[in-house]
Amino acid sequence: MIQIGFDNDKYLQMQSEHIRERISQFGGKLYLEFGGKLYDDNHASRVLPGFQPDSKLQMLLQLKDKVEMVIAINADDIEKNKVRGDLGITYDLDVIRLIGVFRGFGLYVSSVVLTRFNNQPLALAFQARLEGMGIKVYHHYTIEGYPSNTSRVVSEDGFGKNDYVETSRELVVVTAPGPGSGKLATCLSQVYHEYHRGIKAGYAKFETFPIWNIALNHPVNLAYEAATADLNDVNMIDPFHLEAYNVTTVNYNRDVEAFPILDALFEKIMGKCPYKSPTDMGVNMVGNCISDDEAVKEASRQEIIRRYYVAACDFKQGKCNEDVVNKLKLLMRKAGVNPEVRSTVAPALAKEAATGNPAAAMELPDGTIVTGKTTDLLGASSALLLNALKILGNVPDDMHLMAPVILDPIQHLKVDHLGNRNPRLHTDETLIALSISATTNPLAEIAMEQLGKLKGCEVHSSVILSSVDERVFKRLGVNLTCEPKFSV
Numbered sequence: 404m405i406q407i408g409f410d411n412d413k414y415l416q417m418q419s420e421h422i423r424e425r426i427s428q429f430g431g432k433l434y435l436e437f438g439g440k441l442y443d444d445n446h447a448s449r450v451l452p453g454f455q456p457d458s459k460l461q462m463l464l465q466l467k468d469k470v471e472m473v474i475a476i477n478a479d480d481i482e483k484n485k486v487r488g489d490l491g492i493t494y495d496l497d498v499i500r501l502i503g504v505f506r507g508f509g510l511y512v513s514s515v516v517l518t519r520f521n522n523q524p525l526a527l528a529f530q531a532r533l534e535g536m537g538i539k540v541y542h543h544y545t546i547e548g549y550p551s552n553t554s555r556v557v558s559e560d561g562f563g564k565n566d567y568v569e570t571s572r573e574l575v576v577v578t579a580p581g582p583g584s585g586k587l588a589t590c591l592s593q594v595y596h597e598y599h600r601g602i603k604a605g606y607a608k609f610e611t612f613p614i615w616n617i618a619l620n621h622p623v624n625l626a627y628e629a630a631t632a633d634l635n636d637v638n639m640i641d642p643f644h645l646e647a648y649n650v651t652t653v654n655y656n657r658d659v660e661a662f663p664i665l666d667a668l669f670e671k672i673m674g675k676c677p678y679k680s681p682t683d684m685g686v687n688m689v690g691n692c693i694s695d696d697e698a699v700k701e702a703s704r705q706e707i708i709r710r711y712y713v714a715a716c717d718f719k720q721g722k723c724n725e726d727v728v729n730k731l732k733l734l735m736r737k738a739g740v741n742p743e744v745r746s747t748v749a750p751a752l753a754k755e756a757a758t759g760n761p762a763a764a765m766e767l768p769d770g771t772i773v774t775g776k777t778t779d780l781l782g783a784s785s786a787l788l789l790n791a792l793k794i795l796g797n798v799p800d801d802m803h804l805m806a807p808v809i810l811d812p813i814q815h816l817k818v819d820h821l822g823n824r825n826p827r828l829h830t831d832e833t834l835i836a837l838s839i840s841a842t843t844n845p846l847a848e849i850a851m852e853q854l855g856k857l858k859g860c861e862v863h864s865s866v867i868l869s870s871v872d873e874r875v876f877k878r879l880g881v882n883l884t885c886e887p888k889f890s891v
Contacts, residue, residue, distance in 0.1 A: 405768070405859065408698030409453035409689075418688045419465040422607075425686055426469070426573050429605025429677075432597065434590040435686070437578040438610035442504050447611050449882070450626045450703040451689065459609075463576065464508060471513045471572040472505050474498050475543075475579045475589045478517045478526035487581055491874075495529045497580035502538065514539040514568055516577075518585030521545070541566035543585065543592060550588075550664045557671040562595040582634075595672050605677060606669075608658075608684045613638045615652045615682050616690040622703035622738050624653060629710035632730045633723055644680035652682040704740045705861075711735055711742060712884035716867050719887040745884065747863035750774050752886070755865040761890050763787040765881075766861040767794065777827070780810065784864065784872040785833040791860070792837075795853035796846075804847045805833075805840045830875040857881055866890040 426433045440446075441459050448456045455461065463470050477485075480494045487497050498515060505512050515533055517526050520542040530540045543565040548555045555561050568589075575593070577586045590606050597604035612627035624638050641654040643662055658681040665684075669676035678684050693699050711731040717723040735741060742748060747764040750772050754762035760777035763784055767773060773794055775787025793800060813836060814826040828836065834854075840847035858880030867885045868876075876883045 405452050406695060406698035406701070407453040408693060408695035408702065409451040410692045410694040411453050411455055411458055414454070414458060414688065414692040415462050415465060417691060418462045418686075421686055421688050422466065422574065425605070425607050430603035431573055432602060432604040433573065434575045434577060434593050434604060434606050436586045436590050436606070436608045437576050438586070438608065439612070441578050442501065444611065446630055446706070450623050450706050451693070451699055452702050453694070459611075460508060463510065466574055467509060469573045471511045471570060471575055473514050473516060473568060473570070473575055473577045473589065474501060474512070475516045475518050475577055475585045477584050478520045478523045480584070481517075481526045481529050482523040485581070494580040494584070501578070501580065502536070511572070512538065513570060514541055516541045516543055516568060516585070516589050518543045518588065519545050539569070541568045543589060550661070550668065553664065553667045553671055557595060557668060562592040565592045565596075567596040568593055591668060591672070598672055606684070607686050609686050611687060611689055613653045613655055614690040615641075615654060615685060615687065617653070617693075619653050620737055622700045622707070625734050625738050626703040626706040626710070629707045629731055629734050632710065632714060632727045632734070641680050641682045644682040647679035652680075654681050704738045705745065707731070707734050707738050708740055708742055708745050709882060709884050712887070715887035716885050719867065719889070745861070745863060746772065747861050751863045751865045761864070761866040763862060763864040765791050767791060768856060768860065780827060781833065782827045782829060782872070784830050784868060784876070785828050787862070788830055788833060789837070789850070791857065792850040792853045795856050796849040798846050798850055802846055804844065804850055805836050806844070809836050809839050829869065829871045831871055834875070854879065
């Protein structure tokens with residue numbers, strides 16, 4: 404059972420108030436760079452149990468009358484059809500998705516900035532689509548020597564050649580579909596243009612992790628390193644903050660390395676840098692809202708293990724190099740855990756050993772462990788799903804949820820018409836069969852109604868799953884890990 408460790412209501416109140424204070428500090432205009440996921444921050448909800456995936460969005464809704472959203476996207480990423488890994492959609496489609504999400508919540512989306520713009524054909528086509536939706540589009544260009552050549556960057560040949568993004572509200576939130584989209588450059592360019600227009604404006608950064616006011620090697624900060632292991636991000640003590648205030652805070656290497664340049668840029672734009680450290684730039688109040696530190700530590704340790712399994716499977720499939728796996732092993736050691744600590748690993752492996760075929764295990768919300776084995780009819784993941792739904796719905800184990808009259812045609816279609824050699828049902832086919840059965844079988848209907856209870860459950864498979872099964876588990880909100888080996 405998940406132990407709540409984060410006070411979400413306190414966070415919403417404290418975070419919105421702190422941002423209001425930062426707006427006032429700069430005379431009523433703030434460009435806020437929003438790092439990480441604004442709408443669906445599932446990593447934060449896993450390592451901070453009690454944090455809602457849309458908490459940051461809900462916090463902005465408390466400032467709704469002051470906020471406008473600007474989305475930055477790298478034009479080169481549009482041209483390359485870059486894909487957001489967690490959602491499986493391209494960055495340009497994610498921008499459309501984000502616009503719909505923000506508008507759906509009543510937030511004002513004023514514009515999209517195409518950064519590193521160079522008349523790329525797909526970027527121009529995307530611009531036409533946005534303008535057809537009533538979204539203003541602006542162009543920012545590649546600046547030679549950015550960011551280190553401060554004299555050039557802060558000049559008419561640098562930020563000065565970028566379009567000035569027309570904004571009308573006190574808080575301008577600059578977000579993006581992913582890293583490398585140009586959020587920081589967009590914010591700095593706007594501050595430059597505002598000052599040239601005689602308007603005082605400031606910049607601040609919202610980044611949930613690492614959490615600046617907890618220990619460097621606190622598991623929640625180690626979990627952030629685990630999440631970014633492929634980017635070589637490293638948490639570190641902020642030396643600028645320590646020197647300025649004699650207070651130890653945590654930041655990460657890229658912000659610490661970039662701060663001297665940012666300091667110089669702010670000095671050129673504003674006459675004086677308003678911050679003494681990269682920690683000063685942040686507005687994150689998450690660390691002040693942890694209500695049960697032990698619960699957060701345990702949740703973060705489990706996240707590190709999950710990240711290890713993901714990296715190990717990615718390496719097995721050639722999606723990452725071994726350095727990423729080795730870094731995750733080091734982080735597990737720092738956190739004092741190993742893969743066997745994950746509750747579903749041993750049951751899945753034991754079931755595989757007993758049956759001689761792939762197996763899987765799930766931990767239900769009350770801590771019950773349920774397993775699934777491979778049969779002639781069902782893959783292990785499908786069997787696991789049905790077994791879990793039966794337990795959650797109090798359906799007797801010996802009762803069949805799906806009749807042969809429904810299952811036989813599906814297998815016939817797979818083998819005789821679609822060319823599959825394996826007649827076993829994948830999870831998507833199983834759920835479709837279950838939904839059809841639910842129209843005539845009350846027990847199947849009861850089982851179907853339990854699907855929502857699977858969200859947040861832990862699952863481990865003894866083999867790497869097919870993309871179909873993996874995608875279904877993701878849509879169900881299940882935390883899936885797999886042994887880094889293929890099914891024979």
